[in-house]
Amino acid sequence: MAYVAIRGGADAIKGSSCLMDAMRAMGDSAPLELDQIERQMPLLHSKVLSEGSLYHPRLASLALKQSLGDSLEAAFFLRAYRSTKPRLGETAPHDTRNMRVVRRVSAAFKDIPGGQMLGATPDYLHRLFRFELMDEGAERFDEIARDWLGNRPVTDTPLIFPKVLDSLRDEGLLTPLAQDDTAPFDITREPLIFPVPRSAQLATMARGETGGLLALAYSNMRGYGDVHPTVGELRVGYVPVMVPHPVTGKPMEAGEVLVTECEIVAMFEKSDDGAPVFTLGYGACFGHNEVKAIAMSVLDRAISVAKEKGRIANPSEDPEFVLLHVDGIESMGFCTHYKMPHYVTFQSDMDRLRAARGKAEEAADAPR
Numbered sequence: 001m002a003y004v005a006i007r008g009g010a011d012a013i014k015g016s017s018c019l020m021d022a023m024r025a026m027g028d029s030a031p032l033e034l035d036q037i038e039r040q041m042p043l044l045h046s047k048v049l050s051e052g053s054l055y056h057p058r059l060a061s062l063a064l065k066q067s068l069g070d071s072l073e074a075a076f077f078l079r080a081y082r083s084t085k086p087r088l089g090e091t092a093p094h095d096t097r098n099m100r101v102v103r104r105v106s107a108a109f110k111d112i113p114g115g116q117m118l119g120a121t122p123d124y125l126h127r128l129f130r131f132e133l134m135d136e137g138a139e140r141f142d143e144i145a146r147d148w149l150g151n152r153p154v155t156d157t158p159l160i161f162p163k164v165l166d167s168l169r170d171e172g173l174l175t176p177l178a179q180d181d182t183a184p185f186d187i188t189r190e191p192l193i194f195p196v197p198r199s200a201q202l203a204t205m206a207r208g209e210t211g212g213l214l215a216l217a218y219s220n221m222r223g224y225g226d227v228h229p230t231v232g233e234l235r236v237g238y239v240p241v242m243v244p245h246p247v248t249g250k251p252m253e254a255g256e257v258l259v260t261e262c263e264i265v266a267m268f269e270k271s272d273d274g275a276p277v278f279t280l281g282y283g284a285c286f287g288h289n290e291v292k293a294i295a296m297s298v299l300d301r302a303i304s305v306a307k308e309k310g311r312i313a314n315p316s317e318d319p320e321f322v323l324l325h326v327d328g329i330e331s332m333g334f335c336t337h338y339k340m341p342h343y344v345t346f347q348s349d350m351d352r353l354r355a356a357r358g359k360a361e362e363a364a365d366a367p368r
Contacts, residue, residue, distance in 0.1 A: 023068065034061035046258070046287025047071050051328050052078025053188075053207035055257045055286050072209070072332045079329055092242040092251050096261050096284070100159045101237040103288075108232045108265060114161040119236065164233035165263055165280070174278045175271065194320045201303060201319055202296075206285045209328025210292040216326065217295035220302045220316040227301050229264035229281060229294075236260045236288050260285055262293035266301045269308065279304070 038061045048060045052075040067073035103119025168174035185200035238256040245252045264281040271277045281301030283293040306317035315321045
């Protein structure tokens with residue numbers, strides 16, 4: 001079998017694209033609306049927002065629809081679209097103390113300022129099928145909404161809460177916040193040349209793939225590392241986006257973004273004055289994605305541990321290993337490129353293998 005030129009590739013590719021559309025259209029179901037994707041699959045939608053690194057909820061829904069639900073492909077659509085847009089300005093740092101909270105819990109304390117706020121979560125449910133969802137209709141949706149809105153007690157629960165870990169800082173039990181006036185590392189414009197600052201680490205993980213971050217963080221938590229975290233505070237909510245006013249230059253609120261933020265407390269270390277203090281790991285990402293934020297905070301702390309000790313004992317403590325392997329779009333692209341034609345290179349491999357086998361046979365037949 002020799003290498004031959006391939007013809008008709010354009011027609012085959014066009015047919016493959018048409019079949020993708022046909023897969024959506026065949027059957028009796030109605031076309032998915034973008035609002036349905038955002039409202040009824042919010043956690044998948046948030047995953048794409050975060051990994052696509054572009055906060056555009058409607059385009060995230062379109063990406064999921066166009067990719068037939070493949071979250072990595074959907075994130076790729078968002079990332080590619082973002083690369084075509086000009087940068088018009090920069091926001092001020094987001095202050096998550098001003099987050100309009102929809103969920104807020106702490107595993108470190110039972111009673112926290114403002115109280116625990118469970119919000120919507122499957123954490124306390126049995127993983128059992130609810131077969132009644134198979135036959136839901138519009139009337140059932142209306143009934144669920146009426147029951148929830150009609151039975152909610154009238155409370156004066158605040159929407160903005162203080163940070164749980166501030167009390168530990170006030171008592172001197174937690175590492176003080178570092179003052180860093182350097183500009184954040186821009187991973188969209190600068191290559192990762194190691195060592196990189198912590199801002200580059202956090203930015204890379206913030207758009208990393210949830211499963212990749214989870215796998216590395218899990219390896220650290222289960223023994224290939226020293227981070228055994230306690231969630232000091234996990235919060236989900238809407239953070240105001242502040243931009244300078246075009247005329248006055250004063251900060252003004254241009255909108256808000258849904259964010260998940262996690263602060264973990266890890267084992268104590270010596271502070272600068274020699275007194276032992278708890279250490280902190282931090283994670284934050286677009287959308288409602290608690291697993292990603294927790295995994296990110298574990299890896300943030302793991303990388304810091306290695307830096308403080310001056311040695312890397314495990315893969316999850318190596319910033320180069322972690323940061324170069326958690327981007328889902330890059331890793332997915334590298335993996336799927338193996339499906340593309342490699343005819344010429346494989347033909348070369350076969351030629352070399354045949355030559356090697358021929359030499360081996362000649363050597364075997366040679367008189368001894």
